[in-house]
Amino acid sequence: MKGIVIYYSATGSTAKIAKAMHRGMKEVIECDIAPLKKADPESMAQYDVIALGAPIWYFREPANVRLFIYTLPNLDGKLCIPFCTHGASPTGFFWSMVPMLRKKGLTIIGYNSWYGSVYQVLHAPKPYLTDGHPDEIDLKEAENFGREMAKRALRIEAGERDLIPKLPKGPNADSLWRSHGIFRNFPPPPPKPGEPMRPPPPLEESPAKRFVNMEKCTYPTCTLCIDACPVNAIDFSKEPVVFRKSCLNCALCDKMCPQLAIEVDAETMQNRTQRRINMEKCTYPTCTLCVDHCPMHSIDFSVTPPVIKPNCEGDDLCWVICPYDAVEITNLDSTHARLVMREEMKDNHPFIKLLAEAEAKGRFRRLVPLDKVG
Numbered sequence: 001m002k003g004i005v006i007y008y009s010a011t012g013s014t015a016k017i018a019k020a021m022h023r024g025m026k027e028v029i030e031c032d033i034a035p036l037k038k039a040d041p042e043s044m045a046q047y048d049v050i051a052l053g054a055p056i057w058y059f060r061e062p063a064n065v066r067l068f069i070y071t072l073p074n075l076d077g078k079l080c081i082p083f084c085t086h087g088a089s090p091t092g093f094f095w096s097m098v099p100m101l102r103k104k105g106l107t108i109i110g111y112n113s114w115y116g117s118v119y120q121v122l123h124a125p126k127p128y129l130t131d132g133h134p135d136e137i138d139l140k141e142a143e144n145f146g147r148e149m150a151k152r153a154l155r156i157e158a159g160e161r162d163l164i165p166k167l168p169k170g171p172n173a174d175s176l177w178r179s180h181g182i183f184r185n186f187p188p189p190p191p192k193p194g195e196p197m198r199p200p201p202p203l204e205e206s207p208a209k210r211f212v213n214m215e216k217c218t219y220p221t222c223t224l225c226i227d228a229c230p231v232n233a234i235d236f237s238k239e240p241v242v243f244r245k246s247c248l249n250c251a252l253c254d255k256m257c258p259q260l261a262i263e264v265d266a267e268t269m270q271n272r273t274q275r276r277i278n279m280e281k282c283t284y285p286t287c288t289l290c291v292d293h294c295p296m297h298s299i300d301f302s303v304t305p306p307v308i309k310p311n312c313e314g315d316d317l318c319w320v321i322c323p324y325d326a327v328e329i330t331n332l333d334s335t336h337a338r339l340v341m342r343e344e345m346k347d348n349h350p351f352i353k354l355l356a357e358a359e360a361k362g363r364f365r366r367l368v369p370l371d372k373v374g
Helices: 013-025 041-046 063-070 093-103 136-157 224-228 252-256 266-271 289-293 317-321 343-348 350-360
Strands: 002-007 030-035 049-055 079-086 112-115 210-212 262-264 275-277 327-329
Touching: 002 013, 002 136, 013 030, 013 049, 013 079, 013 136, 049 063, 049 136, 063 093, 063 224, 063 252, 079 093, 079 136, 112 136, 224 252, 252 262, 289 317, 317 327, 343 350
Parallel strands: 002 030, 002 049, 049 079, 079 112
Antiparallel strands: 210 262, 275 327
């Protein structure tokens, strides 16, 4: 039996977990490991066990991970172990990712998740609530998990099919197995000096308004958006194309579309982080750090000024890692500044409550005391 651990890691947390799992698995079976960008989807057919991991972004797997799954060949009979890292809100990852893995014929024999430090989100306070993870305890757990999954794979291959777990589902399932839409309404702007912080408005799931630009779209030659939509919300039988009310606003369709044919309304664009590259600071092509690490290949230096394409995932990785401060955010006050976890909100912030509940259940070890959160 031969296995492989494939992972996408933006800041290193998922890479640490993946390498620990690999150490455990290779004690039991022959096992390779590769970052996602170096993994060939077609070559996955040579493996019997595939572990695939990533961080949670926007209550789902990152779009580049979903694209990888989409391009996999049929893998009937192969075994799969999805895993993830996350910050304070572990919601939706397996709910979104696992059905697509199963469409490729993969059988899920186990799954796991770990807390991780948060570095790439501009509005996250520092130190963050989950900073310090994954630590040595987490990595030892991941190594043991990898070892046990490899042993389980051997037993399943030998005929012990009862070891294949029943996957959670329904409203009472763990939050990683439940859907979560992206909210359009944001917390209010920061108060003026001397004014109290206003509470955020009630959160209501309301999908963004999407449109298919048929001048760019190549349907029915390409059906990627339909195939990749986790809730079958895209209806090409009508004109114009309809996005049903079941849409979760996960944005996978407009991130993954190879023609960039799916466009969103002005309000949604206004609430997405807008970036530009200041060429007075940028040293491209001497430095290509942002291009090399962009998961969706969204940064285009072939035009002047450089363009950040609409398929940008919206995380702040390029802003964080640029050594010259050349990536600038132009709508800071209307996006990130309203999301900062301020002192006045700490006791009522939903992430604080989620972690307190997880800690009470023994699922979270606090490494950063609440009074030390930046």
